[in-house]
Amino acid sequence: MxxxxxxxxxxxxxxxxxxxxxxxxxxxxxxxxxxxxxxxxxxxxxxxxxxxxxxxxxxxxxxxxxxxxxxxxxxxxxxxxxxxxxxxxxxxxxxxxxxxxxxxxxxxxxxxxxxxxxxxxxxxxxxxxxxxxxxxxxxxxxxxxxxxxxxxxxxxxxxxxxxxxxxxxxxxxxxxxxxxxxxxxxxxxxxxxxxxxxxxxxxxxxxxxxxxxxxxxxxxxxxxxxxxxxxxxxxxxxxxxxxxxxxxxxxxKRNTGSNGLSYTANQVRHYAQYLSGKNNESSNLDYYLEKKAQGAKIQKPKHIFLIISESYANWPLLPEYADLHLADGIKSLTTEQNTAYCSEFLPNGSSTVNALMGIVTNFADANLYLTTMVNQMKEPYSTATAPQMKRLGYKTNFYYAGPSSWENIQNFTLAQGFDKFYSRSDIHETTKGSVWGADDKDLYSLVEDATDDSSSFNVILNVSNHSPFEVDLKANGFDSQMVKNALPEKYRSDDELLKELGHFYYADKMMRQFIDKMKQRYPDSLFIIIGDHADRYNIEKAPTTYKRYAIPFIINGQGIDKNILSANAVGSQIDVIPTLMELIAPKNFTYYSVGKSLTEHNNIAANYAFWLTNGYMGRTDAPQFMPDNFSKDKKIPQQKDVMQYANAIRAVSWWRAQHGGNLPIQQYRTAAKTN
Incomplete structure (x- = not known):
């Protein structure tokens, strides 16, 4: 056997x-x-x-x-x-x-x-x-x-x-x-x-x-x-x-399978009229997107640095997390007199590519992967950031810590008018970085070296605060024991959480060091800081909607003060460039945007999944309207107001990206007669 x-x-x-x-x-x-x-x-x-x-x-x-x-x-x-x-x-x-x-x-x-x-x-x-x-x-x-x-x-x-x-x-x-x-x-x-x-x-x-x-x-x-x-x-x-x-x-698949929106020209015109306040009938969508600057509020800066920081959420800047000292660099910046800080701010979507599309084109997230549509782009969109900044006399540069192939980012940014694009292959790396790109320190060194006396507008997209978390935290001054002691006891044994918090600390520290260095060289520089998105990690296992998804919007520079943004300002990434335009553009300078400047009264923000008002936040895709209150004594928003704004920015962005600026007037009149 x-x-x-x-x-x-x-x-x-x-x-x-x-x-x-x-x-x-x-x-x-x-x-x-x-x-x-x-x-x-x-x-x-x-x-x-x-x-x-x-x-x-x-x-x-x-x-x-x-x-x-x-x-x-x-x-x-x-x-x-x-x-x-x-x-x-x-x-x-x-x-x-x-x-x-x-x-x-x-x-x-x-x-x-x-x-x-x-x-x-x-x-x-x-x-x-x-x-x-x-x-x-x-x-x-x-x-x-x-x-x-x-x-x-x-x-x-x-x-x-x-x-x-x-x-x-x-x-x-x-x-x-x-x-x-x-x-x-x-x-x-x-x-x-x-x-x-x-x-x-x-x-x-x-x-x-x-x-x-x-x-x-x-x-x-x-x-x-x-x-x-x-x-x-x-x-x-x-x-x-x-x-x-x-x-x-x-x-x-991204370009065709995820595009679930469809609007008629009549609907888009209605939404464009709502956003612009222009009631005239036009077949040109850009007529409604056109804005006239009210006049510069600060002296025109030599250099503008718009930092889109990976996973830079707003919650570490909140007072209740002060003992963790994760965001001391930027948090101390917000206390300075020449800084404006909006804490009620939404990303353009749930991923970095949504932020990329929002800042480069000024379109709201309309479930379109614009980075895959480069071959269809004969010229930049009317709302594109780079051409409008060039009209103000700036050279335009885009710096990305990762490879140029990610999301077709190089071809996309250049197609939308940026003069130069820099990626990981241009960076002298002193550390190993990660699979996603070079460490923030080395990225900022590239920006420092590339910046000269020519006026420039610079978008900087970093990656260090992204898994896999591979920065040498000890070498960069992260006191893990201090942070561990400051955590609630039930989270102190979570080593992965500690590593994540350390990388936020690193991103914050490198960002502040970069700002300080550039201000020494060019004191009249303007700095704009936003996160690309949040929702990657929190201390709490079930954080509030606001803590989980909100990002900061910070402006620092000569002439900026605490009151330069409207009281109780609320915004999203499509409002960044309109705000910049109203800060530096001369009176009656023409620019185009879907969003609105936060120097004006702005009390609603939205992306594809969420809406935000002063004190409340909720989902745009939920079957029921359920406002989540995160600030006391605030008025509950009306569902119709929130959804009208959310639908409007989507519809206008979707049409302009998919069909261009033409709104067939005959279709509008026929629909009007039928109704």
Missing amino acids: KKFCKFNTDMYWNKFLETFLIGAKCYVFFWLLLSIFRLIFVIDMHSYMSKIVTFGDIKNAFILGMQMSMQTVGILTLVSLSVYILVSVINKKWSKYALNTVIVIQILVLSTLFIARFPFYRIYHSGFNRMLFTAVHEDWQALFWTFMDEFNLPVRLLGVLLLIIIAFYLWRKFLNWNIKEKLPAKYFPLRWRGKIVLILAVYLIARLSLFSGSWSWQTQIDWENSAITKDNFLNEAILDDGQALYRAYCLE
């Missing part, structure tokens, strides 16, 4: 080993194939590389590319093995035929994509992107002849066929290579050590494939943060064709 059990056990282990070896061969084969494709692409298309590229850049791009391809290879191998195992169960004789059939199909797909990559890059200067999906709406006959005449389709198809033949021939050689014959017979059947090694090998390959060559999601690199060089061509070469297709799919 023992021998029989032993025989069966060995038999199953041998089957497991055989399947593993086939899977390993698939894995190595596809990994090498994609790496060879990447090498050929870089060599053949090297003329697209900029002159600043070094051998180190190329080497780093190849290493990261091979690392990222482990996920693509893992998927290809999983598909191949699944078919092989399934057919083996049904009929062992046909298992290798099924395996080879799947391999041929996969080689066909990879070869076709590889051959297509060359003309695609020449046209779009990009690997596969959303333009693939626009072909669905094109004239297919015209496309066919374009491929024939312009891209030598027959020759390229011949190239695909040749690649398939060569690759499959090499695969067959590789598959038939008997690894077990190269190993001493004493290792078979597997002993317990061999079984452990086999299991660990499967686990290692699976984990590295799952996280694109990284050990966990905290260090994982994907298409959004893979642009590690200063060269766009190399950054695109990092992505294999499978990764590039996935990027295209994600961007298209």
Whole structure:
């Protein structure tokens, strides 16, 4: 009986080993194939590389590319093995035929994509992107002849066929290579050590494939943060064709799948009239978005620095958290006479990209991913920040601590009129940073070095206060024991919370140091501070809506005083640029915005999920209107007022981004007659 059990056990282990070896061969084969494709692409298309590229850049791009391809290879191998195992169960004789059939199909797909990559890059200067999906709406006959005449389709198809033949021939050689014959017979059947090694090998390959060559999601690199060089061509070469297709799919899904709004021209005009107070009938939406500055309230600053600080929530600035000393830098700034502070302020949405879109375009969050629509942007929107600041005489710069590929941020900001864009590849990093970007200290150093005597408007987007939290807190002066002692007792053993609080402290400290340095060099500078969003962490497990989602809005500079904003001001990120315009623009200067200056009476703010008034906050998407009071003795808002404002900023922003400035007047009149 023992021998029989032993025989069966060995038999199953041998089957497991055989399947593993086939899977390993698939894995190595596809990994090498994609790496060879990447090498050929870089060599053949090297003329697209900029002159600043070094051998180190190329080497780093190849290493990261091979690392990222482990996920693509893992998927290809999983598909191949699944078919092989399934057919083996049904009929062992046909298992290798099924395996080879799947391999041929996969080689066909990879070869076709590889051959297509060359003309695609020449046209779009990009690997596969959303333009693939626009072909669905094109004239297919015209496309066919374009491929024939312009891209030598027959020759390229011949190239695909040749690649398939060569690759499959090499695969067959590789598959038939008997690894077990190269190993001493004493290792078979597997002993317990061999079984452990086999299991660990499967686990290692699976984990590295799952996280694109990284050990966990905290260090994982994907298409959004893979642009590690200063060269766009190399950054695109990092992505294999499978990764590039996935990027295209994600961007298209964001652009089409999340857009749940729809308004008629008549409805948009009605909302635009409400927001602007203009009752005249116009077919031009920009007529309603146009504003005339009331006249500068402060002397025009030499430099303006608008800091969008990652996860910089308002709650650490509240008096009840003073003992934690997390926000001492900016909190002390708010006590200075030349600082205005609005504590009742909303982000434009729940993510950094919402803040990015709001500050760059001045549109409210209308559930549109504008960063994916760059190819449709013939010119900046009328409300775009950069062109309007340039009309005031400023050079416009955008500084981002992360890679230029994140959310298409470089192409988006430049398409919306910024003169220069800086990203992680421009930063001299003195610390390791994180997967999301360089540490705040190094980002601010870049801004300091790049700022000269020319008048400038600078948007700065940092990332350090974002998981995974990897800043050396002790080296940056964070007193963890003091903070732990100041926490309620039930939270003192939460080390993860302590690390999160430490990173808020770091972001606050670096921001204040930067402000102090720039004020010494340029005393007439103006600083605007906002968080990109909140809602990432709080001390309480169930904080109030206000504590969880509110961010600060702070303005500091010469001529600013505590009363420069309206009493009990309430706002959101779409109100930042209108406020700036009313502070510095000369009388009757024309500007465009959806939002409103906080120097005027403004008592409602909203984003896609929340509304905020003076003393109350609630959800715009809740079935019932349930105001959450966070300040005593405030008047409860009316639901119709809150929702009218929320719908108005969405409708106007959605129409202007989707359809431009034209509001068909005939549609309005027809609707009016019908009603």
